[in-house]
Amino acid sequence: MDEKLKRDIILDNYQNPTNRGLVDTQGYIRVNTRNSSCVDNIDVMAKLENGIFIDIRFDGEACAISTSATSIMIKTLIGKNIEEVKYIIDNYEKMINEEPYDKDLLGELVVYDTISKQPSRKKCAALPFESIKKIIEQANM
Amino acid sequence: MNRNDFDMLNSGLIYFDNGATTLKPKCVVNEVVDYYTKYTANAHRGDYDISAIVDTKYEAVRDKVKKFINADRRDEIIYTKGSTESINTIVFGYMMNNLTSGDEILITKSEHASNVLPWLELAKRKGVVVNFIPLNSKHEVTLDNINSVITKNTKVISLAHVTNVIGDIRPIEEIGKVCKEKDIILVVDAAQSIGHMPIDVNKYNISFLTFSAHKMLGPTGIGVLYGRYELLNKLTPLEYGGGMNTYFESNGELEYKPLPERLEAGTQNIAGVLGLGAAIDYLENIGLENIHKYELELKKYAIEKLKSVPNIKIYNENSQSGVVIFNIDKIFSQDVAVFLNHFGICVRAGNHCAKIVKDEINVTNTCRASFYLYNTKEEIDKLVEALNNQDKIFEIIL
Numbered sequence: 001m002d003e004k005l006k007r008d009i010i011l012d013n014y015q016n017p018t019n020r021g022l023v024d025t026q027g028y029i030r031v032n033t034r035n036s037s038c039v040d041n042i043d044v045m046a047k048l049e050n051g052i053f054i055d056i057r058f059d060g061e062a063c064a065i066s067t068s069a070t071s072i073m074i075k076t077l078i079g080k081n082i083e084e085v086k087y088i089i090d091n092y093e094k095m096i097n098e099e100p101y102d103k104d105l106l107g108e109l110v111v112y113d114t115i116s117k118q119p120s121r122k123k124c125a126a127l128p129f130e131s132i133k134k135i136i137e138q139a140n141m
Numbered sequence: 142m143n144r145n146d147f148d149m150l151n152s153g154l155i156y157f158d159n160g161a162t163t164l165k166p167k168c169v170v171n172e173v174v175d176y177y178t179k180y181t182a183n184a185h186r187g188d189y190d191i192s193a194i195v196d197t198k199y200e201a202v203r204d205k206v207k208k209f210i211n212a213d214r215r216d217e218i219i220y221t222k223g224s225t226e227s228i229n230t231i232v233f234g235y236m237m238n239n240l241t242s243g244d245e246i247l248i249t250k251s252e253h254a255s256n257v258l259p260w261l262e263l264a265k266r267k268g269v270v271v272n273f274i275p276l277n278s279k280h281e282v283t284l285d286n287i288n289s290v291i292t293k294n295t296k297v298i299s300l301a302h303v304t305n306v307i308g309d310i311r312p313i314e315e316i317g318k319v320c321k322e323k324d325i326i327l328v329v330d331a332a333q334s335i336g337h338m339p340i341d342v343n344k345y346n347i348s349f350l351t352f353s354a355h356k357m358l359g360p361t362g363i364g365v366l367y368g369r370y371e372l373l374n375k376l377t378p379l380e381y382g383g384g385m386n387t388y389f390e391s392n393g394e395l396e397y398k399p400l401p402e403r404l405e406a407g408t409q410n411i412a413g414v415l416g417l418g419a420a421i422d423y424l425e426n427i428g429l430e431n432i433h434k435y436e437l438e439l440k441k442y443a444i445e446k447l448k449s450v451p452n453i454k455i456y457n458e459n460s461q462s463g464v465v466i467f468n469i470d471k472i473f474s475q476d477v478a479v480f481l482n483h484f485g486i487c488v489r490a491g492n493h494c495a496k497i498v499k500d501e502i503n504v505t506n507t508c509r510a511s512f513y514l515y516n517t518k519e520e521i522d523k524l525v526e527a528l529n530n531q532d533k534i535f536e537i538i539l
Contacts, residue, residue, distance in 0.1 A: 007539040014535075039475045039491040039506055061505055063475040064539065121479070 006111040009072070014064040017071035019057040028055070031134040035123045040066045044131035048139050052081045058128070065112075065121050070128035072108045082136055089129050096122055142427065142435060142514045155486040155520045160305050160333060160464060160511035162355045165416075169358055172419035176412045184411055185384060185402075199411055202418035203401070206365055209421050210350060211341040214370055216400040220409050223364035224332040225255040227351030228299075230366055230404070231328060232259040234376040235349075236297065242268030244296040249274045249282060250500050251304045256330045260299065270294070279459060281309045287316060291323060299328035302340065306492075306509070307457045308464025310334070317346030326372070332356055336424050337462065337513075338433040348372055354413065359420035363413030366404070373400060380406040432514050436463030439512045443521045450528045456507060463512035469531055474506040480534045481508075484527040486520075 022030070022045055030045040042060030046053055056074045077085050092109055094101035098116050112125045144150050146166040156164060182192040184199040206218045221227045236246075246260050250273050260271045275286050282300065298320060303310050313329060320327040326348040331340055336357025342350050350367040354360055368376060378385060378397070385406040389395035397403045424432065440463050447453055452470040469477050478490035489509045492499065499505045510524065 007535065010539050011535050039473075041505070061473070063473040063479075064535065067473075118479075124475075 001110060009108055009111050010064065010068040013068035013071035017058075017067055018074045019055075020059060020071070022057055022059045028057075029135045029138050031131050031138070032060075033127055033131040033134065035066075035127050039063065040124060040127055042066065042070060042127065042131065044070070044128065044135065046132070046135045048082070051083075051139075052079065053077050053085060054079070056132075058131075062127070063121075063124050065115070065124035066127045069109075069112060069125045070131075072111070073128045073132070076107050076109055077132065082139065085132065086136065089132065092129060093126065096125055142432075144515050144517075146423075147515050150515060153485060155484075155516075155523060157510040157512065157516065157520070157524065158487045158489050159356075159513040159516075160308075160509060161489055162361065163336070163358050163513055164515065165360070166358055166420075166423055168423055169360065169416045169419045173360055173412045173416045176415050183408055195411060198418070199409075199414055202414050202421075205418050205421045206367075209340075209425070210367060211343050212367055213343065217367055217370050217373055219366040219368070219373070219401050219404045220414055221351075221364045221366050222362050222410065223353035223355070224330060224351045225353075227349075227364055227366035228255050228328070228330060229259050230376070230379055231349045231351070231368070232263050234379050234404075235368075235372065236263055236269075237267060238377050239375060240267060240269050240296055243270065243294060245270045245272055245292060245294040246297040246299060247272055247274050247287070247290060247295060248299050249276060251276065251280060251307055251309075252299075252301055253305050253330065253332065255332075256299055256301060256328075269296075274298075279309070280307050280457075281460075282311050282316075284312065284315050284319065287319060291319070291325070295323070295325055297326045297328060299330070301330040301332070302334035303331075303337070303462050303464075305333050305464075306466060306507070308333075308460040308462040308466075308511070309457070310338075310461050313345045313347070320348070321346045333462070333464075336420070336432070337429070337436060339429040342367055342369075354417040354420060357420055358423060360410075360413045360416035363410045363417050365417075370400070373404075376404065378404055378406065382406040384408070427514065433462075435514060436512050437461060439463055439516055439518065439521065440465060442518050443510065443512070443524075446521060446525045447528070450525060450531075452531065453528065456504065463516075465510045465512075466507040467510075468504065468507055469528065472531065472534060474508045476534065476538055477508050477528075479538045480531075481524070481527055483537050484523065486524055486527060488524075 028045040028047045032043050034041045040062040042058055042062050044058045047055040058070050088105055091101040091105050095113055096115050115122055115125045147164045149164045180191040180194045182195045184195050186192040187196045203215050203218045207215045264271050274290055277283050300311050328349045329347045331350055331352040335352040348369050353364040385403050387396040387398055443465050444458055453467055455467045457466050474490035478488050481488055
């Protein structure tokens with residue numbers, strides 16, 4: 001993907017993120033995640049039915065990378081089951097750690113394929129996936 | 142001032158993160174290198190020449206520190222690894238054994254984590270109560286506000302001399318008078334003021350003072366705990382081992398050394414101590430009053446220039462130290478910091494380890510530019526110029 005297109009996708013998802021704003025509805029698992037450099041702080045809530053993510057929402061204060069990554073992640077994961085989501089997370093983490101990964105699984109998330117060049121921002125790109133991992137852990141309890 | 146003394150500046154780097162740590166002048170670096178290349182030996186051994194040199198230099202720094210903060214006695218100066226260890230030693234070595242359940246400690250919401258968490262931990266373990274002194278509309282501590290929350294149970298007031306977010310200078314001398322009158326222990330965290338302005342523990346009636354060398358041009362991993370002798374002498378050591386005992390027998394008989402050795406178990410950070418000594422010499426040569434005046438001049442200039450930047454909000458225009466905290470409307474502070482990095486400008490973004498100051502300034506994240514003696518107005522111009530290009534931010538950072 002060319003750099004200009006990547007930037008446009010990130011910017012669009014930062015300025016008009018998907019499913020921003022939490023809802024006060026029963027049946028959601030809600031978690032809070034902050035990165036260790038004490039800047040980004042997001043709440044993510046997800047509703048699962050029969051092991052499928054039927055809704056994911058978020059809110060919080062985060063940088064352009066974290067916010068856009070959360071937005072793109074939400075679009076990518078809704079409708080997937082837990083096993084598919086785990087597989088996507090695994091491949092996404094491989095991508096940002098510069099290991100071989102399956103590009104076709106990640107859709108628009110490949111806009112972060114060069115994020116490892118900016119080590120301080122890797123944590124930002126990884127943050128929303130930390131939230132989903134926590135949600136899966138809680139769902140399995 | 143003296144920019145040639147700082148090799149880090151040779152690359153054209155604009156370093157505005159002095160609240161986090163400061164650059165080191167050549168004399169400090171050389172002092173540390175000399176220890177490792179010319180007379181590496183342990184202190185307090187003295188039987189061979191290089192050890193005697195180390196011993197003399199190591200103890201001479203204690204005298205320098207004593208004079209630097211105007212303490213009465215050299216054994217009131219304890220070397221630690223930094224401000225955080227100093228405060229923890231006060232809390233868990235002194236307060237733990239000398240306060241009782243129900244005693245009150247006053248701090249504020251703009252303290253650094255290192256002056257909040259040890260007290261909250263003490264409250265959990267000991268049943269003491271931590272209360273917050275209310276701040277005024279400019280987020281500052283006033284004597285009236287302190288007096289309004291002192292009760293007969295108040296045993297300790299613990300404050301930063303200068304806060305690391307707002308950068309306000311606390312009226313420590315006046316607070317010291319109140320503490321003296323009411324027999325309250327005054328703990329002062331000087332991490333952000335040391336090396337920026339004069340500090341006088343006697344004049345200000347400070348009971349305990351803490352600071353780190355790396356925020357005053359010195360090496361990392363070395364700091365100071367000052368305590369008034371009668372208090373410090375009642376502080377139970379947190380570490381036991383070599384260097385702090387006179388003798389011990391297998392039947393359990395033992396004796397610990399007097400101050401300061403009793404509180405310095407194990408081989409100390411000797412290179413760090415020597416570097417601290419060189420930093421003190423360097424700062425005294427320039428003069429602390431001159432440094433403070435220069436930082437205020439930089440701050441005034443920065444405020445004046447930054448005000449012209451579109452969409453900027455400055456949160457601490459009036460504080461009297463070289464710290465400016467700001468945000469650009471609708472741009473996250475970390476994105477601004479990453480953007481400025483592209484111009485070779487180092488600023489800090491985030492909550493600056495003071496995680497409850499958000500209750501006061503109603504904003505969780507800011508950019509912080511903190512100035513020191515080697516910064517210049519030309520560098521501030523470059524910061525302003527970069528911020529004036531904010532419409533390019535996403536092109537640059539994404």
